[in-house]
Amino acid sequence: MTIAPETHVLLIRLAGPLQSWGVSSRFAHRDTHARPTKSGVIGLCAAALGLDREQPLGELATVLFGVRADRPGTPLRDYHTVGxxxxxxxxxxxxxxxxxxxxxxxxxxxxxxxxxxxxxxxxxxxxxxxxxxxxxxxxxxxxxxxxxxxxxxxxxxxxxAMITERWYLADAAFLVGLQHPDRALLERVAHALEYPKRLLWLGRKSCPPSGELALGIEPGTLTEAFERTALLPADGIEPASARDNRLWAWIESPHPLPGVGPVHDQPVRFDANGPVHSLRWETRHRVTIAPHAREWDIIR
Incomplete structure (x- = not known):
């Protein structure tokens, strides 16, 4: 019998006035996904570690990715002119x-x-x-x-002059998890997020993060970590999902399984001429936060 290796989850808080996680953006029309993408978050971690675009991502690309929508935010359209x-x-x-x-x-x-x-x-x-x-x-x-x-x-x-359309998520907060058996790798990423070697942003350069990003490393899987973690705090904002304590989460699967959908969001490299992605697999489900989940005491 093969015993699965112990896994750990680095929890990352992504919150700020604006976020924008483009999927198929072009110059005149720049969209945003409804939640952070794995490519965007791995790019954030690579920037924090000081990796150049030409450098291979190595083990950073092998982490399993999950995101919990604590505050999905409000779509915001920016009427923008350039030139x-x-x-x-x-x-x-x-x-x-x-x-x-x-x-x-x-x-x-x-x-x-x-x-x-x-x-x-x-x-x-x-x-x-x-x-x-x-x-x-x-x-x-x-x-x-x-x-x-x-x-x-x-x-x-x-x-x-060119008119462009740019979409953002306003007042959103997401809890992201990176799962990997190598705790030392997650510790290096956590330290880099708090002491980054390059500037960090939430998908786009006009969207800097606010407060703390690295919230600690939990043992177990992404689902278990999300269930044991309380809702992210917000100043004067109580999302509807907080009343029933059930949140939507998107969890990456290491293999294509029944009920798991493909997502063209696995980062391969971040070349200056354009990023390269491949397929990964993901499932969406409700996460019920445990009654005695750990409360937050973080800088917002």
Whole structure:
């Protein structure tokens, strides 16, 4: 008879004003999953450990992932515009693209270099750095060699405002569990989350976490740890689920079993050109918190 190795669960608190766990986000439309994704949480832990994008995830990718929705939060849509407005010129902009210099000369033709008005109605010259070219890009786009001079210039100089739609979860709080037989691995991750080597965020850079993240290591499985752990505290917020003490949880399965669904969310690597994922298996069920579950005394 084979005895299964003892397992441990690192509990992680993910809470903040905003969270956003994209699944199929593109530039113009950036969605959010209804809960943290394994890819997002493993990326958070990798950043805390100081791993580079090119480094293999190693044992970090082998943990079993679970998430309990203590406060699912409220979906929030952000009406966002990018790429509009004017751009103040800098000296290097004139050096790197002669077309900007030509456009600036055209706009400032009414003022001499000495500042003497060319006519009675001409404005006073403004200091360099306050000139702006309407609808011109500030950052180079589509760099290519100029056919006349051979210099590298921007192939797209006009600025076109773009409307984007970005979704967030507001005032959400999730209890995440990472299950693994190697307690030392979980201890390293827990320490890194409290003393991270890189900046951490809840899915997107505009969503920093609040309060403590690592809440300790529990023996047993994800389901057992979730059942023994009280609802995360909230300032003045009592979710409906707190009344019946039953919460939804999503638990990863190491194997495809009946009633377990596939999720394309297993992180393989986080390349700069785009992350790579594979399939994992997950099931959803209700977790009933034990009557004498451990209460929290944490920084919120």
């Amino acid at each position: 509009g407005g004017t751009y103040p010129l800098r000296p290097r902009d004139l050096v790197t693209d002669h077309r900007r210099a030509a456009a600036l000369e055209t706009e400032t033709d009414g003022v001499t270099r000495t500042g003497t008005p060319a006519g009675p109605a001409a404005p006073e010259p403004s200091p360099f750095g306050r000139h702006a070219l309407e609808a011109w890009y500030g950052a180079p786009k589509k760099i290519a060699a100029d056919p006349v001079s051979g210099a590298l210039v921007s192939g797209e100089v006009r600025r076109h």
